[in-house]
Amino acid sequence: MGGDNAPQSVVAGVRLAVERNIPVALVGHPEQIAACEDATDIASEVVVIVASEVIGMGAEAASSVRKLKDSSLVRAAEAVRDGRASAMVSAGNTGAAMAASLLKMGRIRGVSRPAIATPIVVPGRRWPNVMLDAGANSECSADWLVQFAQMGAIYCRDRWGVEVPRVGLLSNGEEAGKGSSLAKQAFGLLQDETWQKRTRASFAGNVEGSNLLEDVVDVIVTDGFTGNVALKTAEGVARQLIGALLQAFDSSNEARAGARLLSRALAPLYEEFSPDSVGGAILLGVRGVSIISHGASSPQALANAIQVAHELAECDTVGSLRQVLSPE
């Protein structure tokens, strides 16, 4: 029920996922789902888990999750908790999806705080950089950042097959001495080889904002405040530059003719920088796979998110996280 133009767009995405032979359960209003264009075609393939309420995109997260017990987000998280679903995907209210996952699935034993891991495209590389925390925890302690490093590395390996992920710490300079007191403290803890061996990851030192889209590391750890600012800055600059370009491309007949000639050269670029190609964010550290897609996700993007959820459930990423993070 979440996301722009839901449930229509969600059902369209599920249809694409079903065509890829991924089993899907839809959580929401049965009538509203049935009224969607693609619903009849997938009716025999898809289970509907009934939920009568919806948490709005702008609603306050924690209180909504507590109050709207029959909302699709809460019911979806419960389905994962109860084993009726192996993973959950939402294009709805990010904060509420996070709160519902945390509240209903619970934390993995040993994890201090779950974190949002967001893929950031690295032009020319098969896999993106994973940045976490991208906004779940505005205030962090240094040892949480070590756990973020562990979770990010395991996710990076499970999802993209990077054998020994390199972890960088986001800071205001590459030198070891640079950083806020949190970053400096985290730097010290991240240098310790115990976690690196246990996680099969390596610490590559500080990275700067300018390295976000570069092939310098595979995982970037930071607190949720800085991570959110960096992510939104990157998205904002890209959106404004591309917007200005598109305007210039359409500013005269001459420009339009030029843009037509360039379309073939620009198509792969569009593909590469499109948010659809890297997919949604994931909440790492809860006892279940919980993927949080953009509200504006296309059916294609949603189908990709569902496929990722499917794959992460199949390879038991939560089990890998537990193995490394839960005390014996």
Added chain:
Amino acid sequence: MGGDNAPQSVVAGVRLAVERNIPVALVGHPEQIAACEDATDIASEVVVIVASEVIGMGAEAASSVRKLKDSSLVRAAEAVRDGRASAMVSAGNTGAAMAASLLKMGRIRGVSRPAIATPIVVPGRRWPNVMLDAGANSECSADWLVQFAQMGAIYCRDRWGVEVPRVGLLSNGEEAGKGSSLAKQAFGLLQDETWQKRTRASFAGNVEGSNLLEDVVDVIVTDGFTGNVALKTAEGVARQLIGALLQAFDSSNEARAGARLLSRALAPLYEEFSPDSVGGAILLGVRGVSIISHGASSPQALANAIQVAHELAECDTVGSLRQVLSPE
């Protein structure tokens, strides 16, 4: 003596400034300056303040400033302190320029910490957003952020004529309750009307990373850690997107033909997003005008920086800062 291809590029920039009738003193090696291409043309117009040492671009800032007493950066800051110059401009080591300014000029009375204010282009608007602190203080307290707001607003008015600058607080969400504990505390202090009246500025609440290049506020305050990450993220994304575009433009004969047709439409865009158009950063809060330009500044960019320094000295920005920030 600082910056890529110095002193050649600096002397070329000074030549352009002299042509605009701005009186300039060059600080550095007399022989190396005299050996520059444009040196003879400006010899009669320009005073040379002798400095025998140079602080390298990669040198450790504070210790270099202490040790290299006859360096061009230290001598330039002393010239401002002693009234032999009205302002200082450097394209050299940023940290050292900052340290030299702070150590030799001293802080304005009442200012807790000087901050680096960086202009960020706002497409379609005559003036940029001013973000501070962009990196001088990795760790800040909430009351410093209020001073940053005051200094940024005064600078914005003096330089771009914005009568009542709107100040935004960089945070991980627009809502009032969002933020790290520092941001939340600063939010509370910034809401107070006393500083707003005293500074002739208004507090517009939280802004997000996505607002950096937008016409939502005029001044963006944050701690130097977050500001540095945001700034470098913005620069990095822009550089990578533009790099990818230029590569696509040159990827085939067809693409090259298209790019030629588009050149007229793209020229103003290039102009708008070019770092030369907004100019260098300024260190606010010291007892003198100290402008810090990119190491890669073109002669044109340097001449602009010199002109800005000239104008800020003429309108006595340091006096305006003192009037608002120094206790009576």
